[in-house]
Amino acid sequence: MKKKGLILLVIIIGLLVGCSGGKDTTKETFNIEVKDNVKSVNDEIFISTGDHNEINMTLVTSNNKAILIDTGFKEKEALKIKNIIKEKNLKLDKIIISHFDDEQLNNLGMFKQENTDILMPQNIKNEQIVELGDKKLKLLLTNGHNSNGHISVDINNNILVAGDILTNNKKSYTAVTYNEYGFLLESLKYLQKTNYELIIPSHGDIIKDKEFISKKITEIENRLSKYDIKADKFWSEIDDDIIVSSGNEYTVKKATMVLAISGKEVTMIDTGITENMGKEMKKFIEENGLKLKNLIITHDHYDHTNNLDMFNKEGVNLYTYDNSNDGDVIKCKDKEFKIIFTPGHAKNRHLSVLIDEKIFVAGDILASNIDPVRLVDTDEAGKTVINTLEKLNEKQYDIVIPGHGDVCLGNSVFNKNIEILKREFK
Ligand SMILES: [Zn+2]
Ligand SMILES: [Zn+2]
Incomplete structure (x- = not known):
């Protein structure tokens, strides 16, 4: 029984890979694996998901270097990232905090050392580039979630670590007030210009739907136009x-x-x-x-x-x-x-x-x-x-x-x- 299922799975995967491979050969393909609530993308980007509204923290690596984006809410999800850093003997010299909330900050003390560079909305410039080996991280100031600044991170123009301006979890939220929705719409229109293959939201599963941002834009525009x-x-x-x-x-x-x-x-x-x-x-x-x-x-x-x-x-x-x-x-x-x-x-x-x-x-x-x-x-x-x-x-x-x-x-x-x-x- 088990063997049959496995053979069937191999055939299905084979078909899927065959189809997508034939369609578009210019785009990078991503190998995503999930183990113990940690997703890895091409064994280079690690996303640890906590049980509090599926909160994500993201570790971006290149050879022996790493940059951490947000530090998680509970200790549990952060310890898993800490282990990856240790096992792979990575050097973490920068931490990006997308915005100031317990969900992003709670475990900062676990990762921050004397010389760690902390990048946050208050000390970066929009579109500032941070180099990490073969990766270029572009820091984008994306308003719409809160009033004191928010960063999304573009990795090599094809992966977006969105932060809280996009969510894939029903219990979390992006914008709240009418004015925040206006800012959120601007931010999403700006992000829409880049064709992201993968979006890592701060809550919920990785988004592979390339229409996700466009759909959100339409949804918000409809809501905003309902009332004057x-x-x-x-x-x-x-x-x-x-x-x-x-x-x-x-x-x-x-x-x-x-x-x-x-x-x-x-x-x-x-x-x-x-x-x-x-x-x-x-x-x-x-x-x-x-x-x-x-x-x-x-x-x-x-x-x-x-x-x-x-x-x-x-x-x-x-x-x-x-x-x-x-x-x-x-x-x-x-x-x-x-x-x-x-x-x-x-x-x-x-x-x-x-x-x-x-x-x-x-x-x-x-x-x-x-x-x-x-x-x-x-x-x-x-x-x-x-x-x-x-x-x-x-x-x-x-x-x-x-x-x-x-x-x-x-x-x-x-x-x-x-x-x-x-x-x-x-
Ligand atoms: Zn009152
Ligand atoms: Zn009262």
Whole structure:
């Protein structure tokens, strides 16, 4: 039985090799082997994959020299690379850190020696060349994943170590906020100019699909074109009928308040942190001849209720956790606001609002600019909020407005928050 299977496998491989060999003889062929969660490409590039969302770290070698790209999340994946360096007696004189996150930095101490050169977004130039024997590594500054810089590495114009601007794992994320998606699109269009044979993402399996980048570009363009969004630092407008204002950076970072316009009537969600935010929104309502009809409060924390008295006047319907039920629907002309109880913050007395089944106003169970761990006060609450987010993440949203930070596109802010919270609370 075993022998038969082996013969069949040999025939299949033979056919595959025969086919691809006949098609294109100019391209380099890659021999990829997998052993104990380490993939090797032509026995020269080694990718060790950890169990945390299939995080990858990559060792590029040439003869007896090596360059490491990222250092892994857990010790386990890094030790495997350490062993390869030892077994092959390699000299590691450079480490490239694609960007600053625990997943890339955790094991830096294991590899860094006194004379090791550390290359990071802050100390390289775009398209800087790093020579490694027969290999030329081109460092590319690729924005779109975070705000403090990101490097992708081009190896000999045919392999791309992409970092976190491309992913092949469903639980990880690339861009989160609307503005990051804009940068990501630019980066991908830039990378598309080179025909990469292999892409090593920072999460998940090696990508051999040559259309992968083009497909991502189309996907992002479709998402971006669905709404007309103007996203400024503290004031965003979505299709001219959803307004998001956020406070300054210094107090409680960028607490959001939302105004949804239905004809001449408006529904407000939270009232902002600074008096200025409140005044600015009040002015907007007056100048546009609008009338505040409904006021929904996600939770009773001052950074979301500070201007309550400015707006909670006669004739305004006030909805809070105390007088609402999970699943309640508030109608305002053409718009529907569904109240969803979202435990995990403010001693579980917290609600979120889903507008027309597409735009999710989260309140403080999500943040796009601060560590979400800061929004959780106990281990118990941490686990509760993870559970809340995982449930919500089963549904697809076009836009997510977090309690703190910039407007987000799609669900990736859920992935980001869940991932960060799980590092702390599991
Ligand atoms: Zn809060
Ligand atoms: Zn808050």
